[in-house]
């Protein structure tokens with residue numbers, strides 16, 4: 001298998017995934033594959049279909065809860081797809097570009113519109129998939145089109161209007177198996193000083209309200225409604241500080257679960273279940289997970 005996989009990009013074997021997920025779950029994978037060309041992704045998909053080798057697509061791992069056992073398959077990472085091309089207000093961005101990097105890069109090109117994303121440690125691919133959002137602005141706001149490989153291995157470009165998207169979800173989340181390659185955004189003309197001021201304000205707000213000093217994957221549950229944040233429901237039940245192993249409901253922000261050091265994926269799952277069930281028992285609200293389990 002190794003010889004075949006090497007044809008599809010840069011291949012790593014027996015890889016520790018602790019730094020590939022922001023929860024810092026100590027897990028590993030047999031292979032991590034970093035394709036450098038679109039053709040390699042397409043060829044890998046054909047190979048995986050034929051040989052039934054299991055694989056998972058991972059962005060920056062900032063919205064996932066990985067399994068604890070070694071993944072005996074291939075983690076696909078598009079971190080070689082880092083193109084950023086400017087044509088006036090239109091910007092073409094590779095799926096592997098970090099959205100918080102792009103937020104600052106466009107400012108240098110006199111554009112604005114991503115200040116909200118300056119504290120989000122995810123890739124463009126992962127952010128389109130989950131329609132990442134903050135301060136009521138989402139990744140789809142200034143999106144024009146997305147180019148992706150379909151499950152069948154075809155390369156397709158769809159306009160935003162053709163792609164469903166809503167609060168923390170998108171066509172891609174609802175139709176798993178499509179791999180986002182790149183996206184085109186159309187950003188408003190900006191004012192550098194003003195944008196940097198907004199970024200400073202947003203980051204200060206995050207530092208004061210979120211437990212950024214610990215590993216986490218951001219908000220655990222979606223908010224049932226804008227008027228009913230999950231964090232408040234959890235806080236009102238006195239669940240801050242609740243622990244399973246080294247996974248703990250943050251005392252700073254009740255919708256964050258943090259890793260105190262050696263939390264396993266199983267600890268985090270058990271704690272999520274505990275919080276979910278308690279909210280359901282008391283409020284009869286079925287909280288929906290914003291993060292995703294990657295089961296292997």
Ligand SMILES: Cc1cc2nc3c(=O)[nH]c(=O)nc-3n(C[C@H](O)[C@H](O)[C@H](O)COP(=O)(O)OP(=O)(O)OC[C@H]3O[C@@H](n4cnc5c(N)ncnc54)[C@H](O)[C@@H]3O)c2cc1C
Nearest residue numbers: 057059060061062063122123125126127132133180217218
């Ligand atoms: C401290 C902190 C703060 C956060 N704040 C916010 C916030 O304010 N708002 C918010 O919305 N989120 C927030 N998040 C969550 C997270 O950063 C975002 O959801 C981010 O967009 C996920 O991107 P990722 O690359 O890490 O995706 P990953 O976690 O790697 O993957 C998430 C899903 O996307 C899929 N995916 C990844 N790349 C692609 C691709 N190229 N094509 C198709 N599917 C793909 C993966 O297969 C997986 O199913 C926060 C996280 C942290 C740790």
